[in-house]
Amino acid sequence: MSKIKISKIIRSKRKNIALVISVDATLVVRAPMWTPLSYIEKLVEEKFVWIERKMREFEKRPKAERKTFFEGEEFLYLGKKHKLALTSGLKIEITDDFELLFPRVFLWRAKARMHDWYKKQAKEKIGERTKIIASKLNLKYSTLKISNAKTNWGSCGPKNSLNFNWRLIMAPERVVDYVIIHELMHILEKNHSAKFWNKVAAVMPEYKQARKWLRENSKVLTLE
Ligand SMILES: [Zn+2]
Numbered sequence: 230m231s232k233i234k235i236s237k238i239i240r241s242k243r244k245n246i247a248l249v250i251s252v253d254a255t256l257v258v259r260a261p262m263w264t265p266l267s268y269i270e271k272l273v274e275e276k277f278v279w280i281e282r283k284m285r286e287f288e289k290r291p292k293a294e295r296k297t298f299f300e301g302e303e304f305l306y307l308g309k310k311h312k313l314a315l316t317s318g319l320k321i322e323i324t325d326d327f328e329l330l331f332p333r334v335f336l337w338r339a340k341a342r343m344h345d346w347y348k349k350q351a352k353e354k355i356g357e358r359t360k361i362i363a364s365k366l367n368l369k370y371s372t373l374k375i376s377n378a379k380t381n382w383g384s385c386g387p388k389n390s391l392n393f394n395w396r397l398i399m400a401p402e403r404v405v406d407y408v409i410i411h412e413l414m415h416i417l418e419k420n421h422s423a424k425f426w427n428k429v430a431a432v433m434p435e436y437k438q439a440r441k442w443l444r445e446n447s448k449v450l451t452l453e
Pocket residue numbers: 411415420421
């Protein structure tokens with residue numbers, strides 16, 4: 230018996246076995262239709278060290294806490310934590326000393342209000358930034374939209390329409406830039422070939438750091 234619990238085995242027409250550690254740090258095995266369970270268990274045992282290490286890595290990743298809108302609660306904006314301060318005003322605003330001013334009258338629909346604000350900021354900031362980067366690179370996109378996508382950070386359609394996830398506005402500026410550059414490069418290359426990545430690297434040599442940051446922090450960039 231293997232010491233690691235297999236949370237799910239997904240059998241399909243595939244030819245080989247893949248061990249996948251999910252974001253919630255559980256082990257999922259993808260296997261060909263008729264692989265005996267004993268064989269899978271033996272493999273899991275053999276890969277024990279690797280699986281354990283991966284699971285620990287995932288467990289260490291920061292997770293989002295459910296927002297309750299109390300005074301001093303922290304909200305991310307462009308990679309910086311802003312402390313919530315309730316006001317008698319009528320506008321959500323951020324200050325230079327990392328405060329998020331939040332009208333008391335918004336509290337009964339706080340999450341919806343906050344979501345709308347994030348989306349508006351995303352449209353403005355990501356829109357501005359995309360314009361600047363695109364003109365520097367001499368690339369033309371058709372439209373720019375802010376999406377509610379669950380998994381994608383951005384996309385570039387066949388007619389070069391750009392989509393960006395509103396949650397990106399919580400990420401640091403360099404990470405936002407990376408996603409913008411990534412999608413703009415799809416105007417030139419509609420795939421993820423080596424050629425595509427070379428083009429991304431030519432504009433942003435340290436793009437891998439930004440990708441890694443997104444991978445590791447994706448759970449924090451949320452409003453729950
Ligand atoms: Zn892409």
